[in-house]
Amino acid sequence: MAIPLLICDxxxxxxxxxxxxxxESWDVxxxxxxxxxxGIDAIRGGKGEMxxxxxxxxxxxxxxxxxxxxxxxxxxxxxxxxADIQPEARDRVMTLGxxxxxxxxxxxxxxxxxxxxxxLL
Amino acid sequence: xxELKVFTEDQRDCLQEIVxxxxxxxxxxxxxxxxxxxxxxxxKIRTIRPNDMASALVSLSxxxxxxxxxxxxxxxxxxxxxxxxxxxxxVFSQESFQDLAELMAYDEILTPEAEQELLLDIxxxxxxxxxxxxxxQLSTSLSYSPPxxxxxxxxxxxxxxxxxxxxxxxxxxxxxxxxxxRSFSCDLLLLMPGSSIDYLCIKLEELIEED
Numbered sequence: 017m018a019i020p021l022l023i024c025d026x027x028x029x030x031x032x033x034x035x036x037x038x039x040e041s042w043d044v045x046x047x048x049x050x051x052x053x054x055g056i057d058a059i060r061g062g063k064g065e066m067x068x069x070x071x072x073x074x075x076x077x078x079x080x081x082x083x084x085x086x087x088x089x090x091x092x093x094x095x096x097x098x099a100d101i102q103p104e105a106r107d108r109v110m111t112l113g114x115x116x117x118x119x120x121x122x123x124x125x126x127x128x129x130x131x132x133x134x135x136l137l
Numbered sequence: 138x139x140e141l142k143v144f145t146e147d148q149r150d151c152l153q154e155i156v157x158x159x160x161x162x163x164x165x166x167x168x169x170x171x172x173x174x175x176x177x178x179x180x181k182i183r184t185i186r187p188n189d190m191a192s193a194l195v196s197l198s199x200x201x202x203x204x205x206x207x208x209x210x211x212x213x214x215x216x217x218x219x220x221x222x223x224x225x226x227x228v229f230s231q232e233s234f235q236d237l238a239e240l241m242a243y244d245e246i247l248t249p250e251a252e253q254e255l256l257l258d259i260x261x262x263x264x265x266x267x268x269x270x271x272x273x274q275l276s277t278s279l280s281y282s283p284p285x286x287x288x289x290x291x292x293x294x295x296x297x298x299x300x301x302x303x304x305x306x307x308x309x310x311x312x313x314x315x316x317x318x319r320s321f322s323c324d325l326l327l328l329m330p331g332s333s334i335d336y337l338c339i340k341l342e343e344l345i346e347e348d
Contacts, residue, residue, distance in 0.1 A: 099161030
């Protein structure tokens with residue numbers, strides 16, 4: 017069965033880049049969210065068992081999403097994809113429960129490498 | 138007066154993402170120097186007229202401070218007048234200097250000369266990382282004039298007198314950098330003339346079509 021996959025980023029281009037970078041063989045059902053509020057709603061609604069999450073977003077940022085997921089104990093795997101490449105940003109999201117952190121801009125090699133590292137493919 | 142140039146929604150979105158990535162890289166460079174987490178916010182991109190210049194400066198986050206200091210640096214790509222060019226202004230709130238001095242372990246009292254040095258150093262770091270980040274994503278490269286102090290420790294109203302827009306319109310990109318639990322706040326304001334907007338439209342369209 018297809019995995020519900022959520023791509024949460026305020027940039028349309030960034031969302032499309034992530035979608036294009038997805039492994040072809042991966043059976044996923046993609047949902048887009050344009051800010052953290054939409055993102056957390058989609059996760060609550062079961063649309064994001066797997067989540068690719070941006071950090072700097074309007075309404076609610078990626079940190080807010082990670083905090084809400086933790087607080088509500090929502091079941092999902094979150095990989096942060098962000099332009100905020102400070103090592104501290106990575107440490108923070110990992111502490112908040114993210115599985116990994118990928119630097120923008122994303123490409124299919126980077127994504128496949130991370131996904132296979134965690135046996136997600 | 139020429140009509141105000143506008144980007145299509147896709148072009149604006151693409152530019153916003155390019156600026157985000159460049160901002161992230163500049164934030165990382167700053168964080169390494171001050172060894173503190175840099176808070177990033179969403180960059181503001183808009184087209185302004187010379188008349189809007191004063192309010193653009195006054196509305197910067199760093200301008201909430203009683204006095205500000207600013208550095209100006211111009212940049213130009215190898216295509217010359219028709220390529221990407223403009224001015225980068227870095228505006229610091231006055232409270233920023235004490236923070237910087239502490240974080241960068243300056244032992245001596247912060248003299249105006251030491252402040253100047255800090256101003257220029259930090260501006261160089263932010264401008265270099267951010268503008269090179271934008272240029273590389275557009276597959277171009279930039280050269281820079283040496284940075285100069287536009288004003289030091291003056292109310293923003295006075296700074297406004299020193300910076301007039303000579304073009305009939307400009308693309309304004311506003312990026313704020315602040316430090317967590319500190320009063321440090323500085324804004325990077327990029328201003329580019331109408332010809333650069335035309336250039337960007339073409340470049341952005343190419344990137345969108347590659348998608």
